[in-house]
Amino acid sequence: MKYIDEFRDGRLAQGIAAAIAREARPERQYAFMEFCGGHTHAISRYGVTDLLPPTLRMVHGPGCPVCVLPIGRIDMAIELALKHRAIVCSYGDCLRVPASDGLSLMKARSRGGDIRMVYSAADALKAAQDNPTRQVVFFAIGFETTTPPTAVVVKQAAALGLNNFSVLCCHVLTPPAMHHILATRQPSDIAIDGFIGPAHVSTVIGSRPYEVFATDYRKPVVIAGFEPLDVMQAIHMLLLQVNEGRAEIENEFTRAVTREGNVKAQALVAEVLELREEFEWRGLGVMKKSALALRREYAEFDAEMRFDLAYRVVPDNKACECGAILRGVKRPQDCSIFGSVCTPENPMGSCMVSSEGACAAHYTYGRYKE
Amino acid sequence: MTKIRDGYVRPLDLKNGRVDLTHGSGGRAMAQLIDDLFARHFDNEFLRQGNDGAVLPARPEGNAPGVPTFSGRLVMATDAHVVSPLFFPGGDIGCLSVHGTINDVAVMGARPLWLAASFILEEGFPLAELDRIVASMARASREAGVPVVTGDTKVVEAGKADGVFITTTGVGVLPEDLSLSGAGARPGDVVLLSGSIGDHGMAIMATRENLGFAAPIVSDTAALHDLIAVMLATAAEIRCLRDPTRGGLATTLNEIARQSGVGVVLDEAAIPVNPAVAAACEFLGLDPLYVANEGKLVAIVAAADADVVLAAMRAHPLGARAAKVGEVVADDHHFVQMSTSLGGRRIVDWLTGDQLPRIC
Structure with a gap:
C-alpha cells in the first residue's frame, strides 16, 4: 500500500534498531512512555520491542479513550438506552466495556436497548434524522482527535433544528493527563525519561501544549506518527535527547503536525465545548479541567441536561490494576488477574477491552514471551 | 406438487410482486412460486421427481456422462447464510450459499455431488430480487456441476x-484412502494459502458502510472443489485443507493449531493482501488476517x-497467487505467531467477539 508500507519497511527498521542499539548506553536503563493507545497497539502489533535493547523499556500510557472512561459514564449510556429508551450511538470500542450490574453496552443491547455502533459522529446525526420520533444520543468519547467531529454535529443539529438529538459528552484532554502522571509519581515508581507524544491528537492541538513538560518537568517529548517506523524513530530521538541532557519538544510527525495544530478545528471546538470544572478518569481519578462539556448555548443538545442524568462514582473491581497500569506504574503482567480471571473474552478492567488498551495489547500480541 | 392450469392463474409477477404469507402456506401460491421460480432455475432430473425428498443413486459412478467413477464414504456439510447486504460486488447471497457449502464438502477431500437448499423468506421481499438470487444460485450450481436436488x-x-x-446442505463422496483433518x-x-485474504469480508463491509473506492473491492466467492481436485491429484502428503471463512486466516490457523496440538509461525510479508483491501482495513481499523474469505483455502502440507502442491495451485486460476505463508512448529501453547514485516514477532490470537473498529 503506497504511503503506508514505507513506514513498515523491515530493512529500514533494522537500520533504526541498529542506531538505537548504538545510542543506548549499556550502563543505564531507559524508560519512555508512549502516551497513546495507538502507539501501544503499533508497538505490540509489529513487535517493535523485539527490536529494542533490553535496557530500554516502553511504558504504556493512559491514552486509550475507552480505558480511561469510568464505569459511571458507561452506566449513564446504558441508562439512556434501557430507561429512557433512546437510540444510543457509540463507537465500537465502547460496546464491551464492563459496567455496573454485570452489564456492558453490548449486554444492554441483548436486553432490548437500541444501541448502535457508528463509525463517526455524522452517522449518529443521520440516525436522528432517520428516526424523528425517537431520541438519539451520541456517546461522544475520545481525546482531542474526536472532539472536532462532535462539535460539528452539535452545530449541524442546531442548524437543522433537530429536537431529538443530543450528545453524552465524555471527551477528555491529553495535557492534563500527562501533568497528572508526572506530578503524582512516587520515588518507588519507575522513572519516565521521556514521552512519545500522540499522533492524531497533536494534529489537532499542535505541539505547543507539550512545551510545558520540557520547561517545567525537564522531560523530552517527541511527537510521533502511529506507524512502527515512526515509533522507532521517536525512540531514537528521545535517546539522543536523554544522552545529550536535552529536554525539548521534537516533532517526528512533521507530515501531519505543526506547532499550532489545526486552528480551525480548535476554534470549532471552543465554540461548542467548554472545560468541565472536574471529571473522573478511570485509573487517574478526578482531575480538574481535564474534560469537556457542551457550552450553555448548546445545552439543549446535552444529554445530561435533557435526560437529567446524574453521574455516580462506581469503584473498580478491587483486584483490577487498570489504575496503576494507566499511570504507567505497573505492567499488565504485574496484575494478579491478568490472563486468568481477566481476559479479552471476559474483561474485568477497561485496559483489557480496547485493542489499544495495554492489557489487551499484551494479551493479544505479546503473552508468548512469558 | 400440483400442476396449475396456466389459464386460471395470474402469473407470478416477477417484476413488481412481493413475497406474501400465502407463498409459504402450502397452497397454490406456494406451488406457483416453486414451479415458476425455483424449479425453473434449478431444473434437473432429481428436482423434477417432485417429491418430498430426492432419490439419489447410492453409487453414483458413471451415472452421467463426464462424472468420474469413484466409491468411498459420504461427506455431508451444511451452512446457513444470512449475509447483509444480499447483493455485493462479486456476488450475492445466492452464489455464496452454493460456494460456501461446496467448499465445506470439498475441503474434506470429497467430491461434492448434490446440494439441498432451504429458504426463509420475509413477507414483503421483492420477487424480482428473489428471482435474481435464485438465478445466481442456479448458475453457480451449474458451473460447479453440483445440482440442487x-x-x-x-x-x-x-x-x-x-x-x-x-x-444449503451438501453431500459428497470421499475416497477410502484419503483422510484430511485439522488434527x-x-x-x-x-x-x-491459495491467494489474497480479506476480499469477501471487506467487499461486504465497504458496501455496508458505503465506502466509495475508485476500484470497488470484489468478493472472492468461488467454488474450490476443482482447485482441490488438482491439488489432490499431485498425490502429495496434504494433511489438512480448510477454507478460512468467518474469522479469516487467523481463526482457521488457530483452530488447526489447537486440533493438532502444534504452533504455527506466519511470515507477514508472504501473505497476499490486495491494496484496496489493505487500505479499507487500515481505514476501518481492522486486521485482514481476521476478515472473511469465501474463495480461498489453506493447506497444511508435508515440507x-x-x-x-504450490506449483499445482498456481497453475489453476483460483490459485494463481498461491503462496507459502508459514510453517508448523512444535509449541505446547498452540500459539499462532507471526514474524512481522518489520522484523519483530507477535501472536496472532483468537478473535474476541467481532472485530470492532478502533476509534482514534
Missing part, C-alpha cells in the same frame, strides 16, 4: 427476518511436497 421454502412475517436466509498438522509442515 431438493429444497424447502418458508415465509415469515415482515420484521422477523432480513429479506432472505438460505441454508493432522505436524511440526515442519508448510502452510500454503517435502510443498513445492509440488
Whole structure:
C-alpha cells in the first residue's frame, strides 16, 4: 500500500534498531512512555520491542479513550438506552466495556436497548434524522482527535433544528493527563525519561501544549506518527535527547503536525465545548479541567441536561490494576488477574477491552514471551 | 406438487410482486412460486421427481456422462447464510450459499455431488430480487456441476427476518484412502494459502458502510472443489485443507493449531493482501488476517511436497497467487505467531467477539 508500507519497511527498521542499539548506553536503563493507545497497539502489533535493547523499556500510557472512561459514564449510556429508551450511538470500542450490574453496552443491547455502533459522529446525526420520533444520543468519547467531529454535529443539529438529538459528552484532554502522571509519581515508581507524544491528537492541538513538560518537568517529548517506523524513530530521538541532557519538544510527525495544530478545528471546538470544572478518569481519578462539556448555548443538545442524568462514582473491581497500569506504574503482567480471571473474552478492567488498551495489547500480541 | 392450469392463474409477477404469507402456506401460491421460480432455475432430473425428498443413486459412478467413477464414504456439510447486504460486488447471497457449502464438502477431500437448499423468506421481499438470487444460485450450481436436488421454502412475517436466509446442505463422496483433518498438522509442515485474504469480508463491509473506492473491492466467492481436485491429484502428503471463512486466516490457523496440538509461525510479508483491501482495513481499523474469505483455502502440507502442491495451485486460476505463508512448529501453547514485516514477532490470537473498529 503506497504511503503506508514505507513506514513498515523491515530493512529500514533494522537500520533504526541498529542506531538505537548504538545510542543506548549499556550502563543505564531507559524508560519512555508512549502516551497513546495507538502507539501501544503499533508497538505490540509489529513487535517493535523485539527490536529494542533490553535496557530500554516502553511504558504504556493512559491514552486509550475507552480505558480511561469510568464505569459511571458507561452506566449513564446504558441508562439512556434501557430507561429512557433512546437510540444510543457509540463507537465500537465502547460496546464491551464492563459496567455496573454485570452489564456492558453490548449486554444492554441483548436486553432490548437500541444501541448502535457508528463509525463517526455524522452517522449518529443521520440516525436522528432517520428516526424523528425517537431520541438519539451520541456517546461522544475520545481525546482531542474526536472532539472536532462532535462539535460539528452539535452545530449541524442546531442548524437543522433537530429536537431529538443530543450528545453524552465524555471527551477528555491529553495535557492534563500527562501533568497528572508526572506530578503524582512516587520515588518507588519507575522513572519516565521521556514521552512519545500522540499522533492524531497533536494534529489537532499542535505541539505547543507539550512545551510545558520540557520547561517545567525537564522531560523530552517527541511527537510521533502511529506507524512502527515512526515509533522507532521517536525512540531514537528521545535517546539522543536523554544522552545529550536535552529536554525539548521534537516533532517526528512533521507530515501531519505543526506547532499550532489545526486552528480551525480548535476554534470549532471552543465554540461548542467548554472545560468541565472536574471529571473522573478511570485509573487517574478526578482531575480538574481535564474534560469537556457542551457550552450553555448548546445545552439543549446535552444529554445530561435533557435526560437529567446524574453521574455516580462506581469503584473498580478491587483486584483490577487498570489504575496503576494507566499511570504507567505497573505492567499488565504485574496484575494478579491478568490472563486468568481477566481476559479479552471476559474483561474485568477497561485496559483489557480496547485493542489499544495495554492489557489487551499484551494479551493479544505479546503473552508468548512469558 | 400440483400442476396449475396456466389459464386460471395470474402469473407470478416477477417484476413488481412481493413475497406474501400465502407463498409459504402450502397452497397454490406456494406451488406457483416453486414451479415458476425455483424449479425453473434449478431444473434437473432429481428436482423434477417432485417429491418430498430426492432419490439419489447410492453409487453414483458413471451415472452421467463426464462424472468420474469413484466409491468411498459420504461427506455431508451444511451452512446457513444470512449475509447483509444480499447483493455485493462479486456476488450475492445466492452464489455464496452454493460456494460456501461446496467448499465445506470439498475441503474434506470429497467430491461434492448434490446440494439441498432451504429458504426463509420475509413477507414483503421483492420477487424480482428473489428471482435474481435464485438465478445466481442456479448458475453457480451449474458451473460447479453440483445440482440442487431438493429444497424447502418458508415465509415469515415482515420484521422477523432480513429479506432472505438460505441454508444449503451438501453431500459428497470421499475416497477410502484419503483422510484430511485439522488434527493432522505436524511440526515442519508448510502452510500454503491459495491467494489474497480479506476480499469477501471487506467487499461486504465497504458496501455496508458505503465506502466509495475508485476500484470497488470484489468478493472472492468461488467454488474450490476443482482447485482441490488438482491439488489432490499431485498425490502429495496434504494433511489438512480448510477454507478460512468467518474469522479469516487467523481463526482457521488457530483452530488447526489447537486440533493438532502444534504452533504455527506466519511470515507477514508472504501473505497476499490486495491494496484496496489493505487500505479499507487500515481505514476501518481492522486486521485482514481476521476478515472473511469465501474463495480461498489453506493447506497444511508435508515440507517435502510443498513445492509440488504450490506449483499445482498456481497453475489453476483460483490459485494463481498461491503462496507459502508459514510453517508448523512444535509449541505446547498452540500459539499462532507471526514474524512481522518489520522484523519483530507477535501472536496472532483468537478473535474476541467481532472485530470492532478502533476509534482514534
